[in-house]
Amino acid sequence: MSLLPVIVGFGGFNAAGRSSFHHAYKRMVIESLPENERQETMLGLAAMMKLVRCENGIYIDDNEQSLTPQEVVSRFSVQILNSTLIRKIEKSHFDVDAVHWQKSITMHSTDKQGICFELTRKQLPDPVPTNWQISDIDTDTVKIEITGEVEFKTDSYRESSVKVAGQLPSGFNPEDHYNARFHPRGLQMAIMGASDAVRSLGMEWKTVVDAVKPDEIGVYASSGMSQLDENGNGGMLQSRLKGARVSAKQCPLGLNSMPADFVNAYVLGSVGHTSAIAGACASFLYNLRAAVEDISNGTRRVAVVGNAEAPVLPEIIDGYATMGALASDENLKRLDKTDTVDHRRASRPFGENCGFTIAESTQYVVLMDDALAVELGADIHGAVSDVFINADGYKKSISAPGPGNYITMAKAVAAAKAIVGDEAIRERSFIQAHGSSTPANRITESKIFDEVANIFDIKDWPVTAPKAYVGHSLAPASGEQLMVSLGVFKHGLIPGIKTIDKVADDVFDERLNISTTDIDKGAGNVDVAFLNSKGFGGNNATASVLSPKIVEGMLAKKYSKQVMTDYETRRDQVREKANAYDQQANQGHFNTIYHFGQDLIDENDIQMTAQEIRLPGFANPIDLNLSNRFKDMI
Incomplete structure (x- = not known):
């Protein structure tokens, strides 16, 4: 019998907060939530951001004063809202108004005398330039006189043209939650994201391991840009120019396969299959497809899938800004015909826009085959039935969109239709758009959606785009789409694209519903989500994700009534343990899994x-x- 890859755990962190138990999703639709859920979301963010600490359910501020939940929300709600989602890049990353760089200076000696200065002997270049005359001052110091010209580099600072990004909530630092040991930020986030997903299972990881063979577990994870901060490839590549030494960690920890390696070595202790696939902005779906195929064919029974990316760095922003791909302050001002930049609305999928907004994120899911999930009583949040990947053929520009996405999108809808039928596709499905917020994307992607809707006779097809809220995190971007989809299945609210005033005139939306407000479908009334990704280089991918309601119906046909009754009993216990973790994490205590040098295999x-x-x-x-x-x- 066929094996269905079901989602039994999910977690991570991005600009909206913690992904597990739908908290980041709830931040996106917070205006539409009931008061109790809005308060819960705010309390979790307040604790995560260290605005308060929570001890035994009591909230305490910096002055050691106890606060009621209502007082926490009343005092900090504005700060929480302003310090989450897309916003001006904070100085904890770098100062966008004074970005450090080096200015080249050419100095010329005058006719009467050379350029004179003193150096310690250790600072002399090797070899000494021919136009440098050296004389001893003492055993440690020399006098230099230069005739002609000499080039120097001196510290300088300039304003960044791009000042906005999707950043983790202010005050939340991954390195504070485990012994980070000079790990690059992207790997810190990988540890935390995978740990959050595993904790959300509601069962010990050893329970899962003991239920399968060691090689039936797989980890599928990567980063798109590698780790480019000081502790990774960035520090290694800059060291010679800075006159510094490369550390023993920078090169290996910079590899883009390290998110998978860290999860294996420090979170799961896995000896099973490992895979690190990179497909630019579609990397999450590339890894997800590999996991789905392995589970479907029985090669793997458990898969941990995800990506981590920490690209809020001057060098990466310079790279994308030079391509004209990012929303710069000047272009945002020009769009809005104002001298004031609204960084909160920098990412505008399908509206009048001028480029995407870079972001950091870590997103992980745990998949099982349906038989194992039933055996263990795992809580099933949905299932990934198919992921389709196609290239663009011959291209003129490597970064331009192409025809491959027509294939992936049409096949994903056709495959889902074969499972759930016409009515579910037409009435109870929605699209998670790539929605990068570039003028080219809004035209080309909407045209694909509109034409696919036409051939399947879909009208008023809801389209959302998480990048409006959290920016473009590159490799994990479709992981964020999946997290939002699971929230939609649970709560029925499809997030509107609230950063736009209206849909742009050149968008093809005759059959689409691109709303600027949340669309309330009602809990349990959405059956299918289509996750669409368009990566640089022609890396197109589309996934079909089924709701837990659809999955339960499929399982009821596959298993006997008694088997399902027993499963539901076990599931109640799993849910109880999962909720205990959620309550703990919502108080800022994530209990991050990090096993360094423990339980080594002899x-x-x-x-x-x-x-x-x-x-x-x-x-x-x-x-x-x-x-x-x-x-x-x-």
């Missing part, structure tokens, strides 16, 4: 026969009784 204790491999610490062996996959050819 290779001397590995037991091998021709039939199996047994590893210490794992309940089940790895099977070596492999069949001949090519027997029909022999």
Whole structure:
């Protein structure tokens, strides 16, 4: 029988907050939430941002004063709202009004005398330039006289043309929640995102491990830009120009496969399959497809899928800004015909826009095959039925959109239609658009959606775009789409694109519903989400995600009534434990999983026969009784 990849855990962090239990999603639709859920969201963010600390359910401010939940919300709500989602880049990243760089200066000696200065002997360049005359002052100091000209580089500062990004909530620093040991920020976020997803399971990870063979677990994770801050590739590449030394960690920790490696080594302790696929902005869906295929064909029973990216750096912003891809302050002013920049509305999918907004994020999901989920009583939040990936063919510009996305989108809808039928697609599906907020994207992507809607006779098709809220996080971007989709399945609110006043005139929206306010479909009334991603280089991907209601119906047909009754009993216990973690995390206590140098496998204790491999610490062996996959050819 076919195996369905079901979503049993999810988590992460972005500009909207914590993803697990739909908290980041709720920040996006906070205006439409009931008062109790709005308060819960605010309290969680207040604790995460260290505006208050929570001890045994009591909120305490910096003055050691106890506050009621209502007082926390009343005092800090404005600050919380202003310090989440897209906003001006904070100085904890870098000073956008005074970005450090080096200015080249050419100095010329006068006719009467050369350029004179003193240096310590250790500071002399090697070799000494031919037009430098050196004389000793003492054993440590020399006098330099230069005739002609000499070039120097001196510290300077300039204003960044781009000053806005999607940043983690102010005051929340991943390195504060585990022993970060000079890890690049992207890897700190990978640890926290994967840990949050695993904690959301409502069962110990060892319970999962003991239920399967060690090689039936897979981790599929990467970063798109690699780790480019001081502790990763950025520091390594800058060291020579800065006159500094490369550290032993910068090169290996800079690899874009490290998010998977860190999850294996420090969160899961996995010896199973590992994969790190990069497909530019579609990287999450590339990794998700690999996991879905492995689970569907029975190769893997458990998959942890995700990405982490920390690109809010001057160098990366310079790169994308030079391409004209980012929304600059000047262009935003020009759009709004004003001298004042509204950084909160920098990302405007399908509206009058001028470029995307860079963002940092970490998003992870845990998948199981449906049989294992039923066996363990896992809480099922949805299922990924298909992910389609297609390239653009011959291209003139490597960054320009192309025809590949027509294929992925049409196939995703066709595949979902085969599962849930015409009515569900027409009446109870919606689109998570790539929605990058560039003029080219709003035209080309909307045209694809409109034409696909036409061939499947869909009218008033809801379209949302999380990048309006959290910006473009590159590799994890579709992970954010998935997190929002799970929130829509649960609560029925499709986030409107609230950063635009209206849909741009050149958008193809005859059959689309691109709303500027939240669309309330009602809890449980959305069956399918289509996640669409258009990455640089022609990396197009579209996923079909089924709601938990649809999945429950499929499982009811596959399993007996008694099996499902037993499953629901186990699920109630799992939900209870998961909710306990949620309450703890909402008080700012994430209990981040980080096993450094613990439970190492002694290779001397590995037991091998021709039939199996047994590893210490794992309940089940790895099977070596492999069949001949090519027997029909022999």
